[in-house]
Amino acid sequence: MFLGIDCGTQGTKAIVLDAASGKVLGQGSAAHSMISGANGRREQDVQQWLGAFEQATREALLQAGISGAEIQGIGVSGQQHGLVLLDSQGQVLRPAKLWCDTETAPENDRLLDYLGGESGSLARLGVAIAPGYTVSKLLWTLEQHPGVFAQIDKILLPHDYLNYWLTGRCCSEYGDASGTGYFNVRTRDWDLPLLEHIDPSGRLCRALPELLEAQQPVGQILPHIAQLLELNPSALVSSGGGDNMMGAIGTGNIQPGAITMSLGSSGTVYAFADQPQVSEQPSVATFCSSSGGWLPLICTMNLTNASSAIRELLGLDIAAFNEAVSQAPIGAEGVLMLPFLNGERVPALPHATGSILGLDSTNLTRANLSRAVVEGTTFGLRYGLDLLRANGIRSENIRLIGGGAKSAVWRQIVADIMNTPVICTEHSEAAALGAAIQAAWCFSQATDREQTLEQLCRRCVSLDSASETRPQAQNVAAYQRVYEHYRSQLQVG
Numbered sequence: 001m002f003l004g005i006d007c008g009t010q011g012t013k014a015i016v017l018d019a020a021s022g023k024v025l026g027q028g029s030a031a032h033s034m035i036s037g038a039n040g041r042r043e044q045d046v047q048q049w050l051g052a053f054e055q056a057t058r059e060a061l062l063q064a065g066i067s068g069a070e071i072q073g074i075g076v077s078g079q080q081h082g083l084v085l086l087d088s089q090g091q092v093l094r095p096a097k098l099w100c101d102t103e104t105a106p107e108n109d110r111l112l113d114y115l116g117g118e119s120g121s122l123a124r125l126g127v128a129i130a131p132g133y134t135v136s137k138l139l140w141t142l143e144q145h146p147g148v149f150a151q152i153d154k155i156l157l158p159h160d161y162l163n164y165w166l167t168g169r170c171c172s173e174y175g176d177a178s179g180t181g182y183f184n185v186r187t188r189d190w191d192l193p194l195l196e197h198i199d200p201s202g203r204l205c206r207a208l209p210e211l212l213e214a215q216q217p218v219g220q221i222l223p224h225i226a227q228l229l230e231l232n233p234s235a236l237v238s239s240g241g242g243d244n245m246m247g248a249i250g251t252g253n254i255q256p257g258a259i260t261m262s263l264g265s266s267g268t269v270y271a272f273a274d275q276p277q278v279s280e281q282p283s284v285a286t287f288c289s290s291s292g293g294w295l296p297l298i299c300t301m302n303l304t305n306a307s308s309a310i311r312e313l314l315g316l317d318i319a320a321f322n323e324a325v326s327q328a329p330i331g332a333e334g335v336l337m338l339p340f341l342n343g344e345r346v347p348a349l350p351h352a353t354g355s356i357l358g359l360d361s362t363n364l365t366r367a368n369l370s371r372a373v374v375e376g377t378t379f380g381l382r383y384g385l386d387l388l389r390a391n392g393i394r395s396e397n398i399r400l401i402g403g404g405a406k407s408a409v410w411r412q413i414v415a416d417i418m419n420t421p422v423i424c425t426e427h428s429e430a431a432a433l434g435a436a437i438q439a440a441w442c443f444s445q446a447t448d449r450e451q452t453l454e455q456l457c458r459r460c461v462s463l464d465s466a467s468e469t470r471p472q473a474q475n476v477a478a479y480q481r482v483y484e485h486y487r488s489q490l491q492v493g
Helices: 046-064 105-115 117-125 134-144 158-167 192-198 223-229 243-250 304-314 318-327 366-390 408-418 430-446 453-460 473-488
Strands: 002-007 011-018 023-031 042-044 073-078 084-086 154-156 171-173 210-212 217-220 236-238 259-263 267-271 285-288 294-300 336-338 355-357 398-401 422-425 463-469
Touching (some): 002 046, 002 158, 002 430, 011 046, 073 243, 073 430, 084 158, 105 117, 134 192, 243 294, 243 430, 259 408, 267 366, 304 366, 318 366, 336 473, 366 408, 366 473, 398 408, 408 422, 408 463
Parallel strands (some): 002 073, 073 236, 259 398, 398 422
Antiparallel strands (some): 011 023, 217 236, 267 294, 336 355
8 A cells, every 4th residue: 555645736635556456545635725926926835735745645544444554655746846945953944936936037037047048058957947947946035035045954845845744854856856957857966066156155055955766765754744644654755756757657658659748737748758858949848757767848837727717707617617618619719818827938938928819799708718718728738749749759649637637628629739639547646646656666676576667557557448539630620720820929039
């Protein structure tokens, strides 16, 4: 029995996996709230993560009908790019700045200039740093909160912090570290001179966590945390990883030839690679995977956050929203939405705001607005998928995960816009499932049971044949025209 945790933007999910049968026995969840500001500030109180971890775990164990004493390992997935700062006593210094925070965009621009622009960043790090990456948050802290900066003793990502809470050990693994902006994805090591450029004192370099291979354990759960969570005090905590890396494992995307697309708060598209083939396109992030390879990835900053905003504005529940989407025709009768509520990473428009174009007295309807936000967010994913395809990524289908994937009408829109069949995995919480599978892999390595990650994925990951959705030729042609109109409205540098 293994516990998989996914600490996301909107909440924490927990699952209990029986790795012998491959079955998910129980799951639980608890919500988070966000601290937002008009300047692009997006932060969270990390204490919420701990409370949500406890609540979601209790629910999952209760639903599974097992004792926490049966849990042999724990894997943690976390939202990428976030910054958690601790002092020398292990206390959190301020709320965590999140992946969707764009308050530090000016600092990112200055750091990018220092690196020689996007091409210089790609050459040095293997990724082009973007607003939302961790590195600009460090410079922002130095300049905006020098008193906090002076107390920094540990720099952690969200999943690293949860592992620290569980074990008392500060570690990071290559996949999640790839999204910091101070990690070289080719050599798999920290770029210490970049941090010394921010602060020559060396404080940041000394505060970095130890790097781990994906199959290495962080350690054993602390006795008082095991007691709090009512878990086996000998449970092993695996390296864990970022939510995209765990989602790759949870969809079986651990070998070349598969594409995963997540319709979550953000939108992501990624594929496994066995070599660090860095794209010339700055928007393609060639992160390391949490399974021993690399994970070429694109990320849009706006997806279900945008559809939820429209849904709530119109006073529609999810069922009514999906019905409204299905009532409008392709192209929403000329209504086009550029849904850049958080700025945007792909297309590369960090300072953009949202727009609704083409409104007139005849097409201003709930149905058209609902369809326009779904189409607009999906066009951003198509833009990113085209970049991945230009880099040689191919797949016969797309494995869909995330909340948006539960919508049949959205699945059809994705299939038509991408001109590729889509299919969901049977278990929708792919990041939590991937974390549990990785925990089982780590446990098997530590106990010489010699189970490979491939064997575990074959047993624990299955596709939902009832969800398979194929593109319709007439829809593909119609969407190509609407997508070209979308592209014509972008002013990408």
